[in-house]
Amino acid sequence: MENMEKDLLQTIADIRGFMPGSAFSLRKNGEGIERHSTEHVRINAKLDKPGIDIIVDANTVGESLHIPVILTDSGIKDVVYNDFYIGENADVEIIAGCGIHNDGCDTSQHDGIHTFHIAKNAKVRYVEKHYGEGNGSGGRILNPVTIIHMEDGAYAQMDMSQIKGVDSTMRKTEANLGPHAKLVINEKLMTHGKQTAHSDVTVNLNGEDSVVQIVSRSVGKDDSIQVFHPIAIGNNKSRAHIQCDSIIMDHAKISSIPEIAANHVDAEIVHEAAIGKINSDQLVKLQTFGLSVEEAEKVIVDGFLK
Amino acid sequence: MENMEKDLLQTIADIRGFMPGSAFSLRKNGEGIERHSTEHVRINAKLDKPGIDIIVDANTVGESLHIPVILTDSGIKDVVYNDFYIGENADVEIIAGCGIHNDGCDTSQHDGIHTFHIAKNAKVRYVEKHYGEGNGSGGRILNPVTIIHMEDGAYAQMDMSQIKGVDSTMRKTEANLGPHAKLVINEKLMTHGKQTAHSDVTVNLNGEDSVVQIVSRSVGKDDSIQVFHPIAIGNNKSRAHIQCDSIIMDHAKISSIPEIAANHVDAEIVHEAAIGKINSDQLVKLQTFGLSVEEAEKVIVDGFLK
Structure with a gap:
């Protein structure tokens, strides 16, 4: 090899x-x-x-x-x-x-x-x-x-x-959960240049006491484009927690379109999403330790996606 | 009259x-x-x-x-x-x-x-x-x-x-915000029987330092159906906060499909959504004060939509 x-x-x-x-x-x-x-x-x-x-x-x-x-x-x-x-x-x-x-x-x-x-x-x-x-x-x-x-x-x-280095991705994930099943999805994504990334995730909570937890973290740099579309559907007594956090840099564009649907009175579904740039306090703090702006950004981005 | x-x-x-x-x-x-x-x-x-x-x-x-x-x-x-x-x-x-x-x-x-x-x-x-x-x-x-x-x-x-009492509603709201404009939307909705309610809200944050805050609260009873589709698009330095909370009862179905898009590095967009049934601790507490289940539910629902 x-x-x-x-x-x-x-x-x-x-x-x-x-x-x-x-x-x-x-x-x-x-x-x-x-x-x-x-x-x-x-x-x-x-x-x-x-x-x-x-x-x-x-x-x-x-x-x-x-x-x-x-x-x-x-x-x-x-x-x-x-x-x-x-x-x-x-x-x-x-x-x-x-x-x-x-x-x-x-x-x-x-x-x-x-x-x-x-x-x-x-x-x-x-x-x-x-x-x-x-x-x-x-x-x-x-x-x-x-x-x-x-x-x-x-x-x-x-x-x-x-x-890194993936010019285009169209990710599709579909899950069907039976009773007492538990699914944990941890998604990490970094795009740069003119890259595009789409991620569709559909989770059907069909079984009683099924649970899904999705944590998605992404960083969009340069002119890259990201679209997240997670869907959690509670068809039974079930719990879902979806969290999408994105750091936007340069001229990137990021969309997050979570969809939560409760079709059962005992479905508990929570979603949180946030898109924002790098915390400037953190940047300043790292620069006072002697790091350049670029080095400080790298430390924060690496930590976020770790 | x-x-x-x-x-x-x-x-x-x-x-x-x-x-x-x-x-x-x-x-x-x-x-x-x-x-x-x-x-x-x-x-x-x-x-x-x-x-x-x-x-x-x-x-x-x-x-x-x-x-x-x-x-x-x-x-x-x-x-x-x-x-x-x-x-x-x-x-x-x-x-x-x-x-x-x-x-x-x-x-x-x-x-x-x-x-x-x-x-x-x-x-x-x-x-x-x-x-x-x-x-x-x-x-x-x-x-x-x-x-x-x-x-x-x-x-x-x-x-x-x-x-109450509206069998079908299809609500569309579109806002275009200039610089330093601030929009606050408070939406309250209760459906019952076989009612259906759709609400689409699109907010374009076009101006520098524009701000939108959307708080949506709903209660779905009986066999009613609710669909929320708020969209916040940050095209400039701007802030958006969208919060959707729903109480699901009986055989209602509730979907929440928030869409947040950052097209600018200084756009800060946060979304939170939760769908769940009435807090059972609150129900029990009110019942210990002598309220029937129905009366306790009404107190909680009215408070939530107040």
């Missing part, structure tokens, strides 16, 4: 190679190039379309899976379907992520359609980082679709971040 | 007659039936379409105008255009409101299109109450449109409430 590829893997998945001994799949430039399973976590290539099935046996506890994707050739358009079947009472961590290195003038695009089936009382922590780099003029585009079905008592934490 | 008409006026405008000595217009069943002006506040019937022009001279301070509308015949469909011209440095109060008494089986509908031109440093407090009653099966429909243009340093407070 080239160093550039190892660096991409480091950035998006905190690894530098194939992770022998644990379940693993690496997709590169539209093809699966390495894949291995463990006794209780099987990763199988799909036969009918591009992508993999990830099957976690019931009661599998403590395993960590890595399924990174990298695009290093310019002009690749990759569409992949990954299905996750998490068995009852399992408790696993899944590290996904997509890195694009584009030195060419053609657009590189990865559209990952991920569907989670999380069985009764199973727990999943899913981490997904998106990142673009390279000196080419070709676009770096990521359009992730995430669909989550949660059975009775299931728990999922989705940590989804777009670090 | 019949007692029923006086009671309607009392409910929507806190008056029981024609208010001699102050600027006044009463519209009944689609026709202007009484209108008088003062030296500095002129109310003129429009010549080209139904409605009135309300012209407040510059520097007019302390005057109070009443422009109520009542519908007492079943089957009336009234569309009216009212234009308000508030002169520089004026400071006035405008009491509007529409009451429908429908004892028949035909729909009674009033669509009021109100346009405000608020000049430099002028101040307006506008109060509008909507109310329906009567024993007929005919619908009581109110579709108000309010357009507000605010010049440099203008101030407007809009207190808009729908008390």
Whole structure:
């Protein structure tokens, strides 16, 4: 593996190679190039379309899976379907992520359609980082679709971040929660240059005592544009808390369009959103410690997105 | 004037007659039936379409105008255009409101299109109450449109409430704020039975240091449906604070879809929304004072909408 590829893997998945001994799949430039399973976590290539099935046996506890994707050739358009079947009472961590290195003038695009089936009382922590780099003029585009079905008592934490370098993203997330299911989504996003980022999240609280918590933090720099559209629908006795905070810089434009709907008398739904520039008191304070304006801004932005 | 008409006026405008000595217009069943002006506040019937022009001279301070509308015949469909011209440095109060008494089986509908031109440093407090009653099966429909243009340093407070008895309402409000303009909107809404209420509010913060504050409180009972869609757009150095709180009861459905957009680095926009049922601690506490569940609910709902 080239160093550039190892660096991409480091950035998006905190690894530098194939992770022998644990379940693993690496997709590169539209093809699966390495894949291995463990006794209780099987990763199988799909036969009918591009992508993999990830099957976690019931009661599998403590395993960590890595399924990174990298695009290093310019002009690749990759569409992949990954299905996750998490068995009852399992408790696993899944590290996904997509890195694009584009030195060419053609657009590189990865559209990952991920569907989670999380069985009764199973727990999943899913981490997904998106990142673009390279000196080419070709676009770096990521359009992730995430669909989550949660059975009775299931728990999922989705940590989804777009670090930098992604020119255009259209993210769609849909979750359907059964009784006592709990979903936590932590979204972090930074855009710069002329980048655009859209994120639509729809959570259907169908089961009694289902809970969702969404925390979205973003920073928009330069001439970038961000649009957030989270929707929480309480169809049963349920609770939802959505919080969107954005820092606006330079000539960026940021919109937040949360939608909360209570279709049941025992649905409790709260939303908070704020868009504003960097706190000037913090800026001044850091500058008195000897930091330049740019350094002080970086400290604040990094802390905000941490 | 019949007692029923006086009671309607009392409910929507806190008056029981024609208010001699102050600027006044009463519209009944689609026709202007009484209108008088003062030296500095002129109310003129429009010549080209139904409605009135309300012209407040510059520097007019302390005057109070009443422009109520009542519908007492079943089957009336009234569309009216009212234009308000508030002169520089004026400071006035405008009491509007529409009451429908429908004892028949035909729909009674009033669509009021109100346009405000608020000049430099002028101040307006506008109060509008909507109310329906009567024993007929005919619908009581109110579709108000309010357009507000605010010049440099203008101030407007809009207190808009729908008390009860309105079967269907589609409210649209649009405001365009100049520099240093401040708009305060207080919206109160109660729906019951099979009523539906939609409220769209769009505020364009175009001027430097313009400010908007929207506080919306609603109670949805029985099988009623409410949809709130406030939009604040910061196109300049500006501040917006939107707060929507709703109490859901019985089988009501309530949606809140606030949209906040910052198109300028110095736009500060905050939104908060919450939908939930009546606080059960408060209910229990009031019941320990000897109130029935229904009485305790009424105390809490009335306090919330006060």
